[in-house]
Amino acid sequence: MEQFIQDWGYIALFLYSFGGGFLALVIASAFSSSGDLNIFITIIVAAVANIVGSQFLFFMAKNNKNYAQNIMNNHKRKVALVQVLFRKYGSFVIIIQKYIYGVKTLVPLVMGLSDYNSFKFTVINSIASILWASIIGYGSYIAGSFLLEYADNFKYIGLVTVVVVLTILIISFRPKKRRSRKNDI
Template sequence: MREIFRKIQPYSGKIFAVFLVLFVSFLAYSLYLAPVSGIEEKFVYLLKQHGYIILFVWGMLEGEAGLIMAGLLSHSGDMNLFLAIFVAGLGGFAGDQVYFYIGRFNKEGVLKRLRGQRRKFAFAHLLLKKHGWPIIFTQRYMYGMRTIIPISIGLTRYDARKFAFINLISAWCWASITIVPVWYFGNEIMVVLHWAKEHWYLAIPVAVVFGGGIIYYFSKATKKIEKRIMNES
């Protein structure tokens, strides 16, 4: 079994890509067959029918939007809160494990294809050297570094079992921090969503400004940390 796993690991990136293509195809086919009318109703139906599968894959991509939806479905009773956290965490864990092994077994290919990301890789190595294992926790909240850090750790001799253990705990913490507040404030969020649906012409620019502000803040904060650590080294 170990020998089979060892042979599969170098192709983890390609397997991940094929898996995502199959998943998107499955979603498109399921949406087409959904016995309801309207794209919004179809998506809601799909989430209620295959919510945990979608949540797992969304967790692999580390998309907070999927976790927010899981929080709302948990609030409405269509999902179990603890199971949603468990599944989302497993998805986040699986995604970072794939990235880790891409770095571990495809070093030459990574360095060749991601040549334009060398500065970020250097920054990730410095973060790991300076802060050690806590960086595995914080990387999920660092804009533009979520994929780079697991891959860069895989490029080093960092113990794979230690990374897997910390990564799993980190993923469950990330899922909890995102899903629980949405579940708790579900009524308030639904009121806001209903208002946004009724006043979409106002909600869209507000969402763009708010979302853009968050991205800009985290991007600037990440660059500030990067510059400081680079100067210290």
């Protein structure tokens, strides 16, 4: 398993971070804390992939407006949120969008459809991606060493937690018995 992680970990991290996801960065950073991956390479790969992915979305929207509009038609409320955030925070929204689930892929599309300067977007997006990869990566690296140290204890607690949560969900969402109206009259 360790050899598989060492061989394919950075590729999986690149592909997942290209789409804006941070779960692969968290997992790769945790593996870095155990020595399976290098934390510096992990952060660099995630940052580069995130920069390239956001740039792809920005220029795709800039050069193919109809396709980008069709994508965003399914997310009208989120697009409205992005526009409100942009009016309120300006270019800073490019930095904070990396941490907001659900809008991080829409911000480059909205910016690409607008008349936002391409060079300015590239610079701010690069800074935001490097910050994102560094903060999430290093935080997960620190937490990963703690979690891996106590992993044997956590696996049983995790299993019990899953069983309890599933039991509560099944009980709370079971169909309720309906009384017939004939008995009420």
